[in-house]
Amino acid sequence: MEQINATVECLDGKYFIKIKTGGEDISIPMSDDKPNEVKSAFNKIITRIKAGEFEIKLEVVGEDLFSLVANEYLAQLNREIQEVRNEMKQYGLVK
Amino acid sequence: MKIDIHTHTKKCKSGDAPTREITPEIFCETILSTEVRIIAITNHNVFDLNQFEEIETRLGKDAQVWPGIELDILEGEARGHLLVIVSPKSARDFSAAVEKLTKGFTPDNFTARIDGILETFDAFNPLYVAHYKQKKPNLSDAMLEVLETKTQKPWCVIKEVTNSISAGIYISHGHSSIYGSDIHDWAKYEALSHDLPDLRLPVDSFEHFCLLLKKDTTTINTVLDRKTPEELVLHPFDDGSELSIKAFNDINVFFGPKGTGKTRILEAIAKHYSENGVEARVYVSASDNLDEIFDTKGKNLAINLNAYDINYCTDEVKALRGASEVSVTNLGKFSNYFRETNTSKNASKILLKDIDPEEGGSAKHEFTEFNLAVKTTADFIKFLTDNPSVKKELDDEELTDVTRILSELLTRLGKREWTSFSDWKEIVLLNSAIKTFRREIERKTGKPAKPTTTGFRDYAMNRIMIEVNAAKIVKSVDTAIPMRTELVGSLGLNKGDLQFLTEFKFQSGAVSDGALSSLTAVKKIPQKKFVNCVRHILEHAYADDLFQHISELNAIEDVENIKTVHELLLFKRYFALNGQPYSPSSGESSMVMLQKELGTDKEVYILDEPERSLGNEYISDVIVPLIKERARAGKKVFISTHDANIAVRTLPYSSVYRCHGPSGYKTYIGNPFTNNLVNRDNAAEQLDWKKTSMKTLEGGEEAFGERGKIYGTN
Numbered sequence: 001m002e003q004i005n006a007t008v009e010c011l012d013g014k015y016f017i018k019i020k021t022g023g024e025d026i027s028i029p030m031s032d033d034k035p036n037e038v039k040s041a042f043n044k045i046i047t048r049i050k051a052g053e054f055e056i057k058l059e060v061v062g063e064d065l066f067s068l069v070a071n072e073y074l075a076q077l078n079r080e081i082q083e084v085r086n087e088m089k090q091y092g093l094v095k
Numbered sequence: 096m097k098i099d100i101h102t103h104t105k106k107c108k109s110g111d112a113p114t115r116e117i118t119p120e121i122f123c124e125t126i127l128s129t130e131v132r133i134i135a136i137t138n139h140n141v142f143d144l145n146q147f148e149e150i151e152t153r154l155g156k157d158a159q160v161w162p163g164i165e166l167d168i169l170e171g172e173a174r175g176h177l178l179v180i181v182s183p184k185s186a187r188d189f190s191a192a193v194e195k196l197t198k199g200f201t202p203d204n205f206t207a208r209i210d211g212i213l214e215t216f217d218a219f220n221p222l223y224v225a226h227y228k229q230k231k232p233n234l235s236d237a238m239l240e241v242l243e244t245k246t247q248k249p250w251c252v253i254k255e256v257t258n259s260i261s262a263g264i265y266i267s268h269g270h271s272s273i274y275g276s277d278i279h280d281w282a283k284y285e286a287l288s289h290d291l292p293d294l295r296l297p298v299d300s301f302e303h304f305c306l307l308l309k310k311d312t313t314t315i316n317t318v319l320d321r322k323t324p325e326e327l328v329l330h331p332f333d334d335g336s337e338l339s340i341k342a343f344n345d346i347n348v349f350f351g352p353k354g355t356g357k358t359r360i361l362e363a364i365a366k367h368y369s370e371n372g373v374e375a376r377v378y379v380s381a382s383d384n385l386d387e388i389f390d391t392k393g394k395n396l397a398i399n400l401n402a403y404d405i406n407y408c409t410d411e412v413k414a415l416r417g418a419s420e421v422s423v424t425n426l427g428k429f430s431n432y433f434r435e436t437n438t439s440k441n442a443s444k445i446l447l448k449d450i451d452p453e454e455g456g457s458a459k460h461e462f463t464e465f466n467l468a469v470k471t472t473a474d475f476i477k478f479l480t481d482n483p484s485v486k487k488e489l490d491d492e493e494l495t496d497v498t499r500i501l502s503e504l505l506t507r508l509g510k511r512e513w514t515s516f517s518d519w520k521e522i523v524l525l526n527s528a529i530k531t532f533r534r535e536i537e538r539k540t541g542k543p544a545k546p547t548t549t550g551f552r553d554y555a556m557n558r559i560m561i562e563v564n565a566a567k568i569v570k571s572v573d574t575a576i577p578m579r580t581e582l583v584g585s586l587g588l589n590k591g592d593l594q595f596l597t598e599f600k601f602q603s604g605a606v607s608d609g610a611l612s613s614l615t616a617v618k619k620i621p622q623k624k625f626v627n628c629v630r631h632i633l634e635h636a637y638a639d640d641l642f643q644h645i646s647e648l649n650a651i652e653d654v655e656n657i658k659t660v661h662e663l664l665l666f667k668r669y670f671a672l673n674g675q676p677y678s679p680s681s682g683e684s685s686m687v688m689l690q691k692e693l694g695t696d697k698e699v700y701i702l703d704e705p706e707r708s709l710g711n712e713y714i715s716d717v718i719v720p721l722i723k724e725r726a727r728a729g730k731k732v733f734i735s736t737h738d739a740n741i742a743v744r745t746l747p748y749s750s751v752y753r754c755h756g757p758s759g760y761k762t763y764i765g766n767p768f769t770n771n772l773v774n775r776d777n778a779a780e781q782l783d784w785k786k787t788s789m790k791t792l793e794g795g796e797e798a799f800g801e802r803g804k805i806y807g808t809n
Contacts, residue, residue, distance in 0.1 A: 028426065029426065030426050030429075030430065032427075033425040033426065033427045035422065035423055035425065036639070038423045038426070038550075039420075039423055039554065039639070040639050042423065042551055042554050042555065043558070043637045043638060043639060044637075045551070045555075046555050046558060046559070046637045047637050049555075065430065065433055065434060066430075068433045069426065069429045069430050069433050072429055072432075072433070072545070073426065073429050073549060075451065076451070076546075076548060076549050077549045077551055079451070079452075079453075079454055080454075080548065080549060080551040080552040080555075081551065082454060083454040083455075083456045083457075083552055084551065084552055084555040084556065084559070086454075086456050086457050086460070087456055087556060087559065088559060090460065091559065091563050093559065093562065093563075
């Protein structure tokens, strides 16, 4: 299974999870509740699922709050990505 | 049943084509592959008894073969050919007579005079068939007059002409005429046989044929009565007077001047049959009804998409129109969880809350698969044990074996079904418990619980379902529906068949053909917008602006009327010739409507002046054969006509002639075989069928004669 790295990034005091897909990076905001940006990130993840199986791994897991949050969030996201991929297989939507 | 009075089986003269030679075996095979059931062998100046007898034996009762000869006649300078055909019963004596006559001659140098022919053959009561006019070398009128004068049975002298048209013309002028194949190449016989004369009345034997030629009334009536005639008692007129006619399950023609009540008689016949439970109506040509009959506007047009494996997409359309965005979990919930560490001692003891939820989709899918396998296997076992065909094919032991194996499989599948169900529900229960415990601890401690989901799964599945539904709709509307082709009828040998085509097409979003109409009440513009919106939805299933397109879909005018892809159908219907759109003329419309009427399978056909707007050639080539075909099938065909082509060429079993004179209306009944028409109120008053029909149908014998010029007198 392909591994995609992610990092916790801080820009102007705002924290993000940056997922490096190889193409356009996917960014999930952590500091603010911005559902549309999260949805936009999810859309990109769904498109990426179609291309092949993968797992997102946080490159560095620190002890700070955002690292803990990102680590937990990605763990759950990975489980759900796997579940969605299985469902997509049933509909013949993945390669 | 066809007759061929002129065939050759041997190359006798030096000028004869070698392709005239045929063995008895091939001869019989060839004849039986055609509709010819009476055939005369008439070689040049030769009769081969052995060959004849072998052919007769081989044909058995499948066809009649008559012995004959084609003789060279020489009277002074005049030379002609004469066929002499006799009864098969006289074959041996006939053979001896031919041998005696031709002794000392070769087929090339033999000639005879009419007197010699009569002296040798007239005792056989033969059929004399003389080459006539364009059929060369022909007997002169003087030679024929000698033959007709001196033979015992002048009605058995027939003139052989070159084709059916010539025969028709000569018959109309009072000459007994026929034509035969005079075959030169047997390889072409099958194709050529289609043009040979049809026998309108069944002919049992050579002798029977001669009696029919004599127009022997008893013989003819006996033959006609084989068709189970029916006495119709009608009251067609306002004065209540009774008209009784003998109707045959064959062709019954009504003719006479206009205004003599023929249509009223047909209506009375239709009423008679309808009242007796037989479908019957008077067909009247009305060319302007063609569009209505064929429903060119598609008022009653319907299509079952399932027949073309096209999904109606009822659920998909509904789901797409009702689709809405799914929320995602705020990341703040995760931050809050880690920010507020729970210090409750009791809460720390509840470890369940710290377990991550499990993915349950796969377990659910596995259960669904086993569940389906169990149901299918159980149904199959029931089918095997109940199905009579299976029981016929398998004996008890085999059936027990098959059932046992399948039952064992069912047991194992049932176990797997149960374990997969419990695995699935275990996950559901676990996830539910985790969620519940987290919520309760959050409620009791006031500290946020760890979120159970990022919201990705539900968000993604919502989008996936939108893609799946949109894709199904697009797949349906991108399916091509085969064109429906219906044969309307023939427009004659030159033009070919007129077809009625129905094209169905889904509005794909790009169809702009103005000739296409919407199949349903949904207008074309909303159809187009709908399909384009669905295509955009499919393209943008994972785009941020997806729900803008769904909003656009729901904003389309009358979108609520689009419940399935059926409402996205377009159609056009048109007449076509050779695949190209074609507008039949008024006459052509009449042609095909009449064909449609005759093409409908029923017991009684009642046609009022079917020739209206139709050309002679079309009546002869298409309509007359169709009418004859219906008659051969034992159907009752009643025709009122002013057309000689129909009245003469169909040779109706019954002819009813209506006329009006100083003493009022008269009805004559007869047929062309006896060639008379008898006044039903005064049997002594009789008319000549041929003369009367020609006079009435064509306006006089002169007019009939003109037809010869039109066709050419070949």
